[in-house]
Amino acid sequence: MTGSSPRPQPEPSGSAAPAGTPAPALRVGLVGYGLAGSVFHAPLIAATDGLVLDTVVTTDEERRAAARTAFPEVRFAASPQELWERAGGPEALDLVVIASPNRTHVAIATAALRAGVPVVVDKPIAGTAAEARGLAALADERGLLLSVFQNRRWDNDFRTLARLLADGALGEVQRFESRFERWRPRPKGGWRESGDPREIGGLLYDLGSHVVDQALTLFGPAVLVYAEADVRRPGAAADDDTFLAVTHANGVRSHLYVSATAAQLGPRFRVLGRDAGYVKYGLDPQEADLRAGLRPAAGRPWGEEPEELWGRTGSGESPHTGGGTPVPTLPGDYPAYYAAIADALRGRGPNPVTALQAAAALDVLEAARRSAREGVTVRLSPATPPHASDL
Missing domain, CATH: 3.30.360.10 (Dihydrodipicolinate Reductase; domain 2)
Structure with a gap:
């Protein structure tokens, strides 16, 4: 869910682990392997105990080659739709991470939630606060985790x-x-x-x-x-x-x-x-280190x-x-973000960055x-954040 205490998600697909043994790793699909996907998300997912980078969605052959070199076991898909088709089956994913261009965030997150898959979206989650709140409502309705990658909280x-x-x-x-x-x-x-x-x-x-x-x-x-x-x-x-x-x-x-x-x-x-x-x-040195190929x-x-x-x-x-x-x-x-996501998916901790928090930031950006466009100071009402009026 989008709030501070997400509903525990189903255990990872496949047979249940025997009592006293670690649970199977949560399988993650990554949509996009540009700057955000290759530098930030993929390395941090792979470095997190309890998560495994299962599938990367990209049709770019150079990016596929780079991902295969960095993560030899990774699989590929040509479109997010291929991930939703696996939902409910033995190869279903436990989380999808959206690191594609900003204009695609809302549509792909909506499709993932409707397919029953928890979601992490790179910032900004949407172009408007209203869209972010709409995604939050859908995640709440489906009882699914929806989180926003605001890594700079861990600078x-x-x-x-x-x-x-x-x-x-x-x-x-x-x-x-x-x-x-x-x-x-x-x-x-x-x-x-x-x-x-x-x-x-x-x-x-x-x-x-x-x-x-x-x-x-x-x-x-x-x-x-x-x-x-x-x-x-x-x-x-x-x-x-x-x-x-x-x-x-x-x-x-x-x-x-x-x-x-x-x-x-x-x-x-x-x-x-x-x-x-x-x-x-x-x-903070983490971005430069990740760009240089260093890994936590x-x-x-x-x-x-x-x-x-x-x-x-x-x-x-x-x-x-x-x-x-x-x-x-x-x-x-930065690794603390995905560690918190793994805990939240297993019902062991809160969502580290909620969609409603991201919506509040979008209120300010809007x-x-x-x-800047009108040359005015804008007043935000905490009780009705989607709207603003001139002083």
Whole structure:
């Protein structure tokens, strides 16, 4: 289910394990083997105890060859429909992961749920909050897990900041600044940079999905949204330099930046509290390691960064001059997401990221898109999140 306590799913297909022996691994189908599928989902699924990457859906021969090299036992399908045809049979899947282009997420997730298969969807789950809530309702109706892959909740800096806030190390937080900036002066092309609204491209819905989800996770519901979205690079068709100002119901103000045009990168986090601040530079290393072909494995350090990259806490001091107190960065832990999914499927834990949480982030993204287009500040009502009105 979409809430915090998903209904236990049926045991994996095949004969039941004898008493006292481990249950058979849950079989996973992966739809899409582009960047998201090959770099993030496939390696993390394969590294998770209790999960096995069973089938990859792609018709691209180069991607099939790459998947076969990385996972020699994997099978292939030409379309998601082939997965649904296996439902209820001896080769039925226990989970389908949707890592295909954004425009396909809703249709494939709907088909999977109607076929009785639990689902993980890469962010953004949908183009609108209404579509996300529709999927949540369908999953609830069918009693199936529906989760959204918001891996940045397991970034090293985010985990460290969450610990600082839980410990009260900064006092009452007044402003949260979060930057996900890159220097990519030339567009790469592809659907992610398409100006076609049907593709759900652009940085607002790409990196913006991460920074908004993190802000809501830390500081709760948003009530006001203001945004500026620009297309800066020659030849670009979708927003590539975007800013959001979010006021949370508890009074915290989040200033969120996503950009492909940042010639000088700002701090990843700058958090200002009544008693102290926290400043952290640099990105979590897990994405770079996964792109380089490194894989999480038991007994091997993962998600760790060197001491010189640790953030600092303090007041009235600049981290550039060594001011403040270094804060050891907790290791990043992307594998924790799929470990939680395995537990949720077996009824041993909650859904780590629900569709309704993703819908709340989409409320903010939709409001930001409207704000940038119309030049207004948009008010969100927590009681009626799908709608917004001008101040």
